[in-house]
Amino acid sequence: MSTFRSIVFSSVVAGFVVGAMVTVIQQFGTVPLILKAEVFEKAARPHRSEAAAAATQETVAAHDHAEHEHAAETWEPRDGLERNAYTAAANVLTAIGFALLLAAFFALRSGNAGSRVSWHEGLMWGLAGFSVFAIAPGLGLPPELPGVPAAPLLSRQIWWVVAAVATAGGLGLIFFRRSVPASIAGLILIMLPHLIGAPELEHVETNVPTSLSHQFVVAVTLTNLIFWSMLGGLTGVAFAHFDRDTSHANAT
């Protein structure tokens, strides 16, 4: 299981570093915007007219967070240190999860080519991850702040996954097949989920300012760009390191 161990070790190392750094970056970028939006979200709730509330219930899986209606029933972290600690943990876990994907690809690449993945190749893979998991799903489902109503959750999750899988498949066809028909098929595959269209509401009623939502889209996209660039580069370096160690151990 030496390859698996190298993949897991390198992913955990890269995941901890990138998860911690992104947590700090989020404190300046996305988190202040989420907190601002929650002020609008909470302010809107008592004043919402019954008609609007009824309409929302009919058509919307509103952006209802458990904190508003199930405060007594469901646990949630307290604002401040506790909330940020859970955010940090979730960031580290997300980074480890995505790093496992990257390192697994590095293992296949270096196994086939017999050469190690450099930080630069890792960075390229990171940017591919950024395209697959941030740009493509975000094009149809832009990053949303709390308090902004959206289409039913499950339909959005399904579309998100379809967009990511189609983009990954399309990029794979373009980069690895290197033929004109495969490249055209790849491009069509990338465009397909967007031509079908992401689930959206006909009427969105929110008191969260548009400028705040726009700032949030920019903040999320830039944070994701940093996340994926660092994750790609660091996972590449870490995997080359651990994989070399295990191949030494096997040889002796």
Next chain:
Amino acid sequence: MSRTTVTHAEAGRLPIAAGQISRLAQSLMAMALGLFIVGVVGFSDIDVVHNAAHDVRHSNAFPCH
């Protein structure tokens, strides 16, 4: 007897082929583990998981209710 005899060239290739298959299997296992972790943190419907990972879901543009 001759059917089961393996030539030197074939014998040289076998461990490499077996090693690559094992590398493929282990890589696929790692991918499955990675997707599972991202799935739980980003997509799980359990309220406690949602509340704990709330800010991360928004910051990563995962669909969030």
